[in-house]
Each structure stands twice: as C-alpha cells, then as structure tokens.
Amino acid sequence: MTPSQGSPRNPTPDRSSDERPRLREVAEAAGVSVITASRCLSNPDRVSEKTRTRVLKVAAELGYIPNRVASGLVSSRTMVIGVVVPTIANPIHSVLLEAFNAQIETQGYRTLLATTSYDAAKEADAVRTLLAYKVDALALAGKVQSADAVRLLSVARVPVVEMFELHDAPVDLNVGLSNFDAGAALARYLLTRGRRAIAYITHSGIDDSRMAARFAGFQETAGAQPDVRLMEFTDSAPPGRLRESAISAILSRFPDVDAIVCSGHQAAVSAIRILTDQGIDIPGRIAVSGFGDSPASCWVRPSLTTVAYPMAEIGAAAGKMLLARLGGEPLPKTQVDLGFEIIERTST
Amino acid sequence: MTPSQGSPRNPTPDRSSDERPRLREVAEAAGVSVITASRCLSNPDRVSEKTRTRVLKVAAELGYIPNRVASGLVSSRTMVIGVVVPTIANPIHSVLLEAFNAQIETQGYRTLLATTSYDAAKEADAVRTLLAYKVDALALAGKVQSADAVRLLSVARVPVVEMFELHDAPVDLNVGLSNFDAGAALARYLLTRGRRAIAYITHSGIDDSRMAARFAGFQETAGAQPDVRLMEFTDSAPPGRLRESAISAILSRFPDVDAIVCSGHQAAVSAIRILTDQGIDIPGRIAVSGFGDSPASCWVRPSLTTVAYPMAEIGAAAGKMLLARLGGEPLPKTQVDLGFEIIERTST
DNA sequence: CTGTTAGCGCGTTCAA
DNA sequence: TTGAACGCGCTAACAG
Numbered sequence: 077m078t079p080s081q082g083s084p085r086n087p088t089p090d091r092s093s094d095e096r097p098r099l100r101e102v103a104e105a106a107g108v109s110v111i112t113a114s115r116c117l118s119n120p121d122r123v124s125e126k127t128r129t130r131v132l133k134v135a136a137e138l139g140y141i142p143n144r145v146a147s148g149l150v151s152s153r154t155m156v157i158g159v160v161v162p163t164i165a166n167p168i169h170s171v172l173l174e175a176f177n178a179q180i181e182t183q184g185y186r187t188l189l190a191t192t193s194y195d196a197a198k199e200a201d202a203v204r205t206l207l208a209y210k211v212d213a214l215a216l217a218g219k220v221q222s223a224d225a226v227r228l229l230s231v232a233r234v235p236v237v238e239m240f241e242l243h244d245a246p247v248d249l250n251v252g253l254s255n256f257d258a259g260a261a262l263a264r265y266l267l268t269r270g271r272r273a274i275a276y277i278t279h280s281g282i283d284d285s286r287m288a289a290r291f292a293g294f295q296e297t298a299g300a301q302p303d304v305r306l307m308e309f310t311d312s313a314p315p316g317r318l319r320e321s322a323i324s325a326i327l328s329r330f331p332d333v334d335a336i337v338c339s340g341h342q343a344a345v346s347a348i349r350i351l352t353d354q355g356i357d358i359p360g361r362i363a364v365s366g367f368g369d370s371p372a373s374c375w376v377r378p379s380l381t382t383v384a385y386p387m388a389e390i391g392a393a394a395g396k397m398l399l400a401r402l403g404g405e406p407l408p409k410t411q412v413d414l415g416f417e418i419i420e421r422t423s424t
Numbered sequence: 425m426t427p428s429q430g431s432p433r434n435p436t437p438d439r440s441s442d443e444r445p446r447l448r449e450v451a452e453a454a455g456v457s458v459i460t461a462s463r464c465l466s467n468p469d470r471v472s473e474k475t476r477t478r479v480l481k482v483a484a485e486l487g488y489i490p491n492r493v494a495s496g497l498v499s500s501r502t503m504v505i506g507v508v509v510p511t512i513a514n515p516i517h518s519v520l521l522e523a524f525n526a527q528i529e530t531q532g533y534r535t536l537l538a539t540t541s542y543d544a545a546k547e548a549d550a551v552r553t554l555l556a557y558k559v560d561a562l563a564l565a566g567k568v569q570s571a572d573a574v575r576l577l578s579v580a581r582v583p584v585v586e587m588f589e590l591h592d593a594p595v596d597l598n599v600g601l602s603n604f605d606a607g608a609a610l611a612r613y614l615l616t617r618g619r620r621a622i623a624y625i626t627h628s629g630i631d632d633s634r635m636a637a638r639f640a641g642f643q644e645t646a647g648a649q650p651d652v653r654l655m656e657f658t659d660s661a662p663p664g665r666l667r668e669s670a671i672s673a674i675l676s677r678f679p680d681v682d683a684i685v686c687s688g689h690q691a692a693v694s695a696i697r698i699l700t701d702q703g704i705d706i707p708g709r710i711a712v713s714g715f716g717d718s719p720a721s722c723w724v725r726p727s728l729t730t731v732a733y734p735m736a737e738i739g740a741a742a743g744k745m746l747l748a749r750l751g752g753e754p755l756p757k758t759q760v761d762l763g764f765e766i767i768e769r770t771s772t
Numbered sequence: 773c774t775g776t777t778a779g780c781g782c783g784t785t786c787a788a
Numbered sequence: 789t790t791g792a793a794c795g796c797g798c799t800a801a802c803a804g
Contacts, residue, residue: 096579098781109791114783124789139579144556145496146781150796154493156536156557163522170518174511177537186553188504189525189535205534208492209504231444231487342719349723371690372720375697446797457775462799472773494797498780 097138106134117142148210157185157398158206161217162194162284166316168341168368168387169217172239175388176215179395183402185212194282194315200224207232213398219243219285235401237394240385241286242413249401251393251412255286255367258383258416259293262337262365265381265418267298271335271363273305274298275326277318277347278339280310287315287339290367294337307333315340323350334362335424341368345376348423352377363424379421386414445486454482465490496558505533505746506554509565510542510632514664516689516716516735517565520587523736524563527743531750533560542630542663548572555580561746567591567633583749585742588733589634590761597749599741599760603634603715606731606764607641610685610713613729613766615646619683619711621653622646623674625666625695626687628658635663635687638715642685655681663688671698682710683772689716693724696771700725711772727769734762 103113108127115123116131123131134140148154157180161169177187188209190202200222206214207228213235220226220238229236229247237249266274276294278287291308298306307330311322318338326333336351338344344366351358358364358378366373369384393412400407451461456475463471464479471479482488496502505528509517525535536557538550548570554562555576561583568574568586577584577595585597614622624642626635639656646654655678659670666686674681684699686692692714699706706712706726714721717732741760748755 100781110781111783111792112790115790118783122789127789139576141552141556141576143497143558143781144553145493145502145558146796147783148493148796149491149497149798150781150783152796164512164518164525165515165522167513167515167518170512170515174513174539177512177539181539186557187537189537191522191525191529204489205492208489209534210491210493228489345719345723371693372723375693375720375724377725448797458797459776459799460774463774466799470773475773491797494780495799496780497782498797498799500780 097140098143099140102131102135102138102140105138106131118147152210154210154212155185156188156209156211158188158190158203158209158211158214159216160190160192160199160202160206160214162192162282164189164191166341167370168385171387172217172391175391176239176395177391179392180399183399185399185402192283194284196222196225196283199283200228203228207234212402213237215239215394215398220247221283221285235398237398239390239394240387241289242411243285243289246411249394249397249407249410251397251414252390253385253414253416254293255289256293258367258385259290259295260297261293261416261418262367262383263294263297265420266335266337266363266365266424267301267304269363269424272301272303273330273333274335274337275307275309275330275333276337276339277309277311277322277326277343279315279343280312282315284315290339311340311343313343316342318343318346318350320350323347323354336362336364338364338366341366342370342372344380344382344423345370345372348376348378348380359422359424365424369419373419374421376423378423381421381424382419384417384419386416389414445488446491447488450479450483450486450488453486454479466495500558502558502560503533504536504557504559506536506538506551506557506559506562507564508538508540508547508550508554508562510540510630512537512539514689515718516733519735520565520739523739524587524743525739527740528747531747533747533750540631542632544570544573544631547631548576551576555582560750561585563587563742563746568595569631569633583746585746587738587742588735589637590759591633591637594759597742597745597755597758599745599762600738601733601762601764602641603637604641606715606733607638607643608645609641609764609766610715610731611642611645613768614683614685614711614713614772615649615652617711617772620649620651621678621681622683622685623655623657623678623681624685624687625657625659625670625674625691627663627691628660630663632663638687659691661691664690666691666694666698668698671695671702684710684712686712686714689714690718690720692728692730692771693718693720696724696726696728707770707772713772717767721767722769724771726771729769729772730767732765732767734764737762 099113103110113131116128192199203225215237217240219241236247240252242252242254298304313319348364365381367383369382373380451458461479464476540547551573563585565588567589584595588600590600590602646652661667696712713729715731717730721728
C-alpha cells in the first residue's frame, strides 16, 4: 500500500505520547515547509497573508509553543538578559530589578537572575553562568567587583550595564550616581548644621564598593574640617539590619557623638528606633541620617533625613540603554548620571 | 605541503576573531574526542583521572565556558526554573523570590523571571514564555489565575509549585497558607476585642485571589455575628499603597467605624500614618490591622497588629520541593501548610 | 574508559 | 514568496 502522494523523505519520527508539537508538525498540518512556518511566527512580513493566517491558525489549534532554546542556539539570540544583584530582598535592589525587568519585558526579553550575597567570588561565578546561558546582555547592580568577572565581561561580546554606581572604568555602559559624591554631600550637609562628632556605621564581611565609596566621600569632606571627629563603626549584621550592640558601642566609646550616619539602607531607620527607645533626643542630642529612601524613612518618627537614590529610574534607564544597544541604535552617552537628592526630614 | 599527521575529516571551521572556544577546541587541544571532553565537565566519574585533569586544565587555559543553550537543547535539561510573580517591588514577593532563588541556586539552577502585574492575561503569557524556554520547573506566587495558564501547565511535563496560597485544586505542588483562614482569624481577633464597625479596604483592578480569599474568610466570620457591620471599601491604588482619599471616604461614609483592615501589604502602615496625622486616636477610636509583616510594621507608631506570613520559609520550602521532584525523590506531601501568625502590637 | 554516530528544534544561507 | 540544505554546540545511545 504505497501512498499515492509519494513517501516523504523525512518521515515524522514516532512521538506518540510525547509532549508538545514542534514547528515541523505545525508546518505539516498547514501544508507548508518548516521554514515558512517559522517565518510566519517570527517574520510575518516575509510571508503571504494567506499562508500566514493559515499557519497561525494551525499553530494555535495545536497549542504550539516555540522552542526558544533551539532558536537561541541557532540564531544566537536568546532574548534573555542576565541580571546580577547582591540580594533581591533588599528593597533597593528589588525596586531596581522591577524597573529593569519591566523595561526589558516590553521588548520581549526575560530576566535570568543571579545573586552574589555581596561576595566577589560569587559574582564571577554568576557572570560565568549567565554567559553560559548565552544571555544577549548583562546588567549588574554596582561596579563589577572581581577581576575575574571583569575579564569575562570584556571578552564576552555582549552589552553590559553596571547600574547604581558610577565609576571611572566601566566595562561598558554605566548608569547611576556617584556614591562618593553622595557621601561627600551628606557630610557637607551635617557639617553645615554644626555636627562635629560623627559616628559612621558600615557593614563588615561584604564586598560592596558602593558602601566604600560613600564612606570615602564622607571621610574626605569631613576630614577637611579640622575640628571634626569622624569615627567608623563596623557592624557585622547584613546591610539593612543593625544590631543594638552597634549603637551601644557608639554611645559608650564615643559619648559626645552628635551625629550617626548609617551606610546600609534601612539601617538608619533601625537606629532611630533604637535611640528613641532609649530616650535619646533626635535630633536634639544626636542627628541620624543614612543612604537610600524608602516608605519607612518617612513613616518613622522622627522621620529620616537621607540621601535618596532614584533606583526605579536607574533600572529603567539601564534597560533602555541595553535595548538600544541590542537594537543597534547609537547611544548618545554610555555613562549616565541620574544623581541623588538629600531629603531633609526631622531626624537632623 | 601535506600535513604528515593526516588531514582531519572535520577541519575546524574558521573562527578567526570569534568569541569563545567551544568544547571542540578544548577536545582538540587536549587530544581527546568531544564527548570525552564533555564527560570531563559533566560526568567526571566516567573518565580516567589522567585525561580528566588534562582536559580540565586545557579548558581552564582556554577560558572555556560551556554553552548551556546547546546542552539544554540536546539533553532537555536547561537547569533553569521559571518564576512568576505579580511584581518584585512588593517586599512580600521579593522575600519569597530571594528565598526560593537561594534554595535552587544551591543545586545549580537559575531563576528565569516573569511578572504579571496582577493581570491574569499576563500570567498566561508569562507561563507560555517560560515554557518556551524549556524551564525544568515552574514556581508561581499565588494560585494560578487564568484558565489558559492552568491548561498550559497541566499539559507541560514539568513540576509546578504554587506558592503562598493554599487551595483545593493545585496544578501540582502547593505550599503556603490559607488566606481564607487568615482573614477569618483576623476577623475573630477583632471581634473578640469588641470591634463591631469594620471598614475593609481592598484594591481594585487586579487579579489577586489571595486578596479575595482573605476578604471571603473575614466576611464569613464577621458576618456570623449579627451585630457586626462590615463595609468593603475599594481603593484603586496598587496593593501596598493607599490613597488618603480612601481613608477620607471611610470616615465620611462610615463615621462610627471602629476598625480598619487593609488587605494590601504596607497599606495598613500608610493608614496608620494618615489617621495619626489627622489626630485620630489609634487604637482608641479606630483599630488598624492588616496582612503581611515587615520591618515597617513594628517601626510605625502605634506599631501594627498584622497577620504575618512566613514568606521566606514558603520560598525555601517551594524550592526544596521542586528540587526533590527534579531529583526524582518522592515527596511525602504535595501540599504543605506553613500557616500564619497574628502579631499583636499596639494598633488594636 | 573512550569513541562513533546521530540528532535535539530551529533559523541562516542560499537558490528557485 | 517559498523551499532545501545545513549546522548551531552539545549529549544520548550505543559500540569498542
């Protein structure tokens, strides 16, 4: 019983009880070649309307879902962008990530995530894995820390954007602000208001150049005033948290302290709570301020004076810059400063 | 000048100035076949130590990074898990995501992200795209909303976990808590404390079964008390935000209100601020409470009585369950209740 | 322990 | 506008 239509040279292999249709099944059902079916889905213009509608109809009926792994392999465009953040739980990063992701989703890209826990070795690892997935671009929160990661990124032929921190030697694109300047600005602000005995709380055990830059800027400005005493205190809690013991240490070792600056986000809000619970007058005896704004900063009483960062704008701008690069559009600037703003509230 | 070693049958194509070495180059440089090189990297046990060390050394020297797109295509294991959340910016989801991601990263899996903005149509779209990427598993925040998504998930041959909300007909795995019970528990709590005129604020324009379940539970319990008046107010702000107008509406249309419940996270904290700014006594005149705990809940004054959800535990448990499935281990239970807790503070 | 053969599902490159 | 051939880079299945 030879089929009168001629036996196909490439008979469909047996896929009984297998999952989803592939493009080939769609093409066969629509009576076109695989490539025509492919074009109907990705280059609709290059196909006559008649075949296009027929193929699309068949594809819908069969519940066809394209295999992006296969198309990624052959076209070397995966439509995936890798994102590296220290942690998602920190609101500053989740806001950044949300804005970035929303931006790239508009063009059909998806975010492949990797976290570093503020660890430079894990950062290099994250970059390596994301590159292994052949991401079309890469976005990183903060200046790239590890030399390995820098090396990997510079030989990789993908656009890279470092978000949040502006610095001198970006791998490629760079959008954010100068944490050094932010630190300096906050120092000036406190000095102008007469504060002279300043405790500055940083966090230990993490690779975070933003924190270091903030302190450097603060130190430089504060150090220029001869009558200012600046003491750095290190807390081992993760950024965003603060141990009561850190505050106790300050009060005992620096009794005439008149200002506390917290480098970690949210840490300043904790500091306000701890100090007010001890009956210490803010800002009468001690002014408190920090970096990074959040709803909690204005809810807390006294409300927090802080250096606000435009994280959502940074994420969106980073997404747009990458999309422009991926679309082959020229970029007017590869480094964009979105600045910061000191929000004066009642804690200083 | 014929090479004396014999011309290879598969000469390496010209890749001058091309990016990274492929497995083939590594194999050639190490003098083994491609498959042996492959095994050195993924099945080290099936290769003699001598060749293994040689190949690994060569791979490191050449800076070889495996192409996971190719290996995903051929092995149908991508080592990627798709995650669907309404939004990342909401802390409740970012904590969930962080814990989930940390869990799966321990086994080398990566998170491919998609957001829905609380839109059922976007949810189906998100699921479709993630399936197109051939994710090895899928995790979704909340009960799957759209029928399309349910259909896609049930024919897909991948493990699925619905996180956060427990319900009757999970697609596959399910870990979280009953938002219905949480609503009921909060109602009982408020009734026990004598509240009888309750305004309940929900958010409009979003597809969120959790919010609906909470209200249903609350309503059922409160409705059982004949002397209780429960009024639902709808705010068009996104969950987590709250317009002042919502509070004004309550005060004018429900003047003897003695309790306000906010369904959205953080919304209750906003409510406290708005009410205290208007000089209204909390909890003297009005008790305020909500769902979802956060640092802000204890920082605000009066501090917020709220139903706390163990989001980090849920994310971690969901990750572990998926990993077990992917590892072929049997799961004792496919539905896990992690419960909730009413944290009593000073706002009630 | 190592190699050979085959092909994952699709898009590129040509030609018709 | 449509199609045939080819191969992306890697691993599964078998053989040696």
